Amino acid sequence: MPQSTFTEMCREELELCGIGPGSTIAVLSQGRERIEYADAFLEAAAQLGAVGFNVRLPASPNALDGEEGVWAVGQTPLAENRPAIEALKGVDLVIDTIFLLFSAEQLEIQASGTRVLLCVEPIDHIRAMPPSTRLRERVELAAKMLEGAKTLRFTNAAGSDVTYRLGAYPAMTQYGYTDTPGRWDHWPSGFAFTSGADDGVDGTVVLAPGDIIFPFKSYVQTPITLTIEAGRITSIEGGVDADLLREYMESFDDPRGYAISHIGWGMLETAKWSILAHDRRGMGMHGRSFYGNVLFSTGPNSELGGDNDTACHVDFPMRNCTLYLDGEPVVVDGDIVVPALQADGR
Numbered sequence: 001m002p003q004s005t006f007t008e009m010c011r012e013e014l015e016l017c018g019i020g021p022g023s024t025i026a027v028l029s030q031g032r033e034r035i036e037y038a039d040a041f042l043e044a045a046a047q048l049g050a051v052g053f054n055v056r057l058p059a060s061p062n063a064l065d066g067e068e069g070v071w072a073v074g075q076t077p078l079a080e081n082r083p084a085i086e087a088l089k090g091v092d093l094v095i096d097t098i099f100l101l102f103s104a105e106q107l108e109i110q111a112s113g114t115r116v117l118l119c120v121e122p123i124d125h126i127r128a129m130p131p132s133t134r135l136r137e138r139v140e141l142a143a144k145m146l147e148g149a150k151t152l153r154f155t156n157a158a159g160s161d162v163t164y165r166l167g168a169y170p171a172m173t174q175y176g177y178t179d180t181p182g183r184w185d186h187w188p189s190g191f192a193f194t195s196g197a198d199d200g201v202d203g204t205v206v207l208a209p210g211d212i213i214f215p216f217k218s219y220v221q222t223p224i225t226l227t228i229e230a231g232r233i234t235s236i237e238g239g240v241d242a243d244l245l246r247e248y249m250e251s252f253d254d255p256r257g258y259a260i261s262h263i264g265w266g267m268l269e270t271a272k273w274s275i276l277a278h279d280r281r282g283m284g285m286h287g288r289s290f291y292g293n294v295l296f297s298t299g300p301n302s303e304l305g306g307d308n309d310t311a312c313h314v315d316f317p318m319r320n321c322t323l324y325l326d327g328e329p330v331v332v333d334g335d336i337v338v339p340a341l342q343a344d345g346r
Helices: 003-016 035-047 082-089 104-111 123-128 133-148 240-250 273-277 285-289
Strands: 024-030 051-057 093-096 115-118 151-155 161-165 172-174 184-186 191-195 201-207 224-229 232-238 260-266 294-298 314-318 322-325 328-332
Touching: 003 035, 003 123, 024 035, 024 082, 035 051, 035 093, 051 082, 082 104, 104 115, 123 285, 133 172, 133 191, 133 260, 172 184, 191 294, 201 314, 224 240, 232 240, 240 314, 273 285, 285 314
Parallel strands: 024 051, 024 093, 093 115, 115 184
Antiparallel strands: 151 161, 151 322, 161 201, 172 191, 191 260, 201 224, 224 232, 260 294, 294 314, 322 328
C-alpha cells in the first residue's frame, strides 16, 4: 500500500477522533518499529491543522508481533520515563504504537484527560476493518445493556455453562476510534465487554475446536475444560491443548493469572475468524472482534478499574456460543439476535 494511502486512512481516523485545527497529538513509538505509522499520523495531523510530534523511545524487545505468541501485558518501555509521560499527558490524543494497555503509565495518561488510540495491527488488517459511527452506535448500545444487567451467562454445545454476577465493574466499548477525553480505544476493533465481580464467576467453560487462544495465535484442536469457582480457574483439563495452556499460565508464577477478566461479544462484521489459518501477523484483532464471538478472558482487570495487574492475560474468542443477559438471549449459537445490535444487512 502506498504511504499516501495510509496517510489518508490516518486522516479519516483522526477526523473520527475529533482532531482538527488547534488539536494536539503525539505518536508514541520505539526504535524503528512502525515508523511508517508515525509518519502517516503526523502528516495526517498536519493536513488537519493539528500540531503533532513523535515521542520515540529506544528499541526494546517486543513479543506482540510475529510467531512468538508471548504476551506479558503491563510492562512497557515508558515506565520510569517521566519526561515522556509528561509530554504525552499534555496532548489531546496519543497514538500508541508500542502497546501500553494494562500499564500504570497508560492509566496515568488517561487520568490527565488525554485520550489514547492503540494502533499496532498490520496496515492491511486496519484497512479491512474500518470503524464507523454506525458501529459505535451498536457497540455503545451493547455496553448499556451490559451495564443494566445483573447476570451474564454463556453456554455452548461443548459443555460450557458459566454465570457472571455483574455490577462490580463498568461496561467498556471498543469501536476503533476515540473522541472522548480520557478514553482509550484500539484501531481496529469492535466489541463491548465488562467483568464479573471478583468472586462472582462460577461454572465451566469448554473451549471447543476452532475457538482461538491469544497470545498463542492458534485454534483449539482438542477440547479444554476450565472449572471456575468464585472468579478463579481451579482446574484446566483435556488433551495436549490443555497441557500447553496450563504450562503457559504456570510460567508466570502468579496466582492472579487464574482470575477471570473481561467478558463480552464481538460485533465487527468485517473481522474474519479464519484469518489465523493464513496470516498470524499482529496481535489478533480479527480474532477478537469477529461478529458473534464470545470473548472470554483471564488475568488483569486494571483497565476496568480493578486492582489485578498480573502480566498473565489470555483471551479466548469462542465460536457458536449462546450468551444471555438476565436470562434474555443476546447471542445465539454465534449470531447476534437483538435487532438493534445487528450489523446492517445481517
